[in-house]
Amino acid sequence: MNIAIDGPVASGKGTVTKALAERLGIPALDTGAAYRGVTLYLLEHNFDLHDEKCILMNLKKIDLRLYLADNHEVRVFTQGQDVTGRIRDNRVSLAVPVVAAYAGVRDYVNQQIGLVAAQGDFILEGRDIGTVVLPNAEYKFFLTASLEVRAKRRQADLAAKGEKISLLAVMQQVKERDEQDLNRAVAPLRQAEDAIYIDNSALTLEQTVDMMAKYIKL
Numbered sequence: 400m401n402i403a404i405d406g407p408v409a410s411g412k413g414t415v416t417k418a419l420a421e422r423l424g425i426p427a428l429d430t431g432a433a434y435r436g437v438t439l440y441l442l443e444h445n446f447d448l449h450d451e452k453c454i455l456m457n458l459k460k461i462d463l464r465l466y467l468a469d470n471h472e473v474r475v476f477t478q479g480q481d482v483t484g485r486i487r488d489n490r491v492s493l494a495v496p497v498v499a500a501y502a503g504v505r506d507y508v509n510q511q512i513g514l515v516a517a518q519g520d521f522i523l524e525g526r527d528i529g530t531v532v533l534p535n536a537e538y539k540f541f542l543t544a545s546l547e548v549r550a551k552r553r554q555a556d557l558a559a560k561g562e563k564i565s566l567l568a569v570m571q572q573v574k575e576r577d578e579q580d581l582n583r584a585v586a587p588l589r590q591a592e593d594a595i596y597i598d599n600s601a602l603t604l605e606q607t608v609d610m611m612a613k614y615i616k617l
């Protein structure tokens with residue numbers, strides 16, 4: 400059984416997915432981590448992120464690998480190094496939509512995701528899981544929240560890492576990332592027709608997970 404969870408930045412997908420995975424005893428994979436791993440590598444190796452051709456020529460060198468830890472965290476390796484600790488830096492968050500828009504990057508990442516997902520039942524979380532990666536998933540959810548709620552969550556995440564940014568600036572960043580994810584030509588962020596839509600702006604984590612779990616028959 401596969402469960403697809405899609406939604407925009409800071410919609411709570413990551414936290415909800417982990418909690419749902421715990422509740423159901425099904426492993427979860429955060430696919431955004433893979434795009435972040437590729438982006439981090441490109442930034443750290445001084446690639447011009449707008450030079451698609453050069454990036455595609457060097458993709459294989461990155462040797463992206465995804466491993467699942469027991470706590471439902473995905474560990475991301477590039478060139479044999481565990482880079483998970485750096486993939487959520489704000490510079491990666493701001494650059495990743497550019498990289499995730501390249502069809503060649505998406506094919507490469509989807510191959511790595513496929514290797515993990517082939518190992519059994521999974522909850523996959525991302526932007527195009529219900530529409531592209533797992534179009535036949537038994538359960539699909541589209542999780543979102545208002546821009547302000549999402550920006551507040553993002554601001555709190557950044558503050559926890561010592562990055563202080565005003566709410567207005569975070570709202571602007573979230574809006575820009577939404578536009579990039581929604582408007583790209585390949586696999587844009589969309590709600591699958593058969594996905595269950597959940598706006599969790601006014602819901603607690605537990606209420607959101609309860610709502611989702613009610614749909615799922617194990």
Ligand code: DC
Pocket residue numbers: 408409430431432434435495496499524525526527528576580
């Ligand atoms: O969920 P996140 O913020 O960690 O995702 C990072 C980026 O990767 C975001 O710009 C969207 C992109 N992404 C994607 O295009 N497709 C996915 N399945 C998952 C993430």
